[in-house]
Amino acid sequence: xxxxxxxxxxxxxxxxxxxxxxxxxxxxxxxxxxxxxxxxxxxxxxxxxxxxxxxxxxxxxxxxxxxxxxxxxxxxxxxxxxxxxxxxxxxxxxxxxxxxxxxxxxxxxxxxxxxxxxxxxxxxxxxxxxxxxxxxxxxxxxxxxxxxxxxxxxxxxxxxxxxxxxxxxx
Numbered sequence: 001x002x003x004x005x006x007x008x009x010x011x012x013x014x015x016x017x018x019x020x021x022x023x024x025x026x027x028x029x030x031x032x033x034x035x036x037x038x039x040x041x042x043x044x045x046x047x048x049x050x051x052x053x054x055x056x057x058x059x060x061x062x063x064x065x066x067x068x069x070x071x072x073x074x075x076x077x078x079x080x081x082x083x084x085x086x087x088x089x090x091x092x093x094x095x096x097x098x099x100x101x102x103x104x105x106x107x108x109x110x111x112x113x114x115x116x117x118x119x120x121x122x123x124x125x126x127x128x129x130x131x132x133x134x135x136x137x138x139x140x141x142x143x144x145x146x147x148x149x150x151x152x153x154x155x156x157x158x159x160x161x162x163x164x165x166x167x168x169x170x
Contacts, residue, residue, distance in 0.1 A: 006061055009112050015040065016113045017064075020051035039157075046154030047115035064113060071117040072110035076101050078125050085128060115155045122152035123162045130166065 023029045050067040080097035109117045126148035133141035153159045
C-alpha cells in the first residue's frame with residue numbers, strides 16, 4: 001500500500017498534505033499558509049516536514065507514507081526495550097514486541113501521513129529514556145529523552161499534555 005497506492009485518508013488531504021504540497025510548489029516554507037483549515041497556521045507541522053522531504057526528493061507522492069511505516073517498525077524495538085525494562089523475560093518481550101506491530105490501530109496508521117504513530121512512539125521512547133536516566137544518571141539517556149520529547153512536541157498541538165503526563169508519572 002505504501003508503495004503502490006496514493007494517500008487515501010480525508011484528513012491527509014485536508015490537513016496533513018496541503019502544507020507540504022504548498023511548500024514544495026513555492027520552494028520555501030511561508031510563515032502563513034493560505035488554507036481553509038485555519039488551525040494549520042498555529043499547529044506544529046513536524047510530520048509534514050517529512051512529507052515535504054519525500055516530495056522534494058522524489059518529486060512525487062509515491063513514498064510519502066513511508067515515514068509512518070518506519071515509525072511502525074520502530075515500535076518493535078521500543079516495545080521490546082520497554083518490556084525488558086519492565087522485567088519481562090527476553091522471549092516474551094520479543095514475542096509481544098512483534099505483536100505490537102500487528103495491532104490494528106498501528107497497521108492502519110502505518111499507511112497514512114498522519115502523525116499519531118510518531119507522536120506516541122516518541123512519547124514511549126522518551127518515557128523509556130527518562131526512566132533509564134533516573135536509574136543510571138547517565139547524561140546520554142537524558143539527552144536522548146529530551147530529543148524524543150522534543151520531536152514529540154513538533155508533531156501535534158496536544159503534545160505538551162503528554163509531557164505533563166510524563167512528569168506526573170514520576
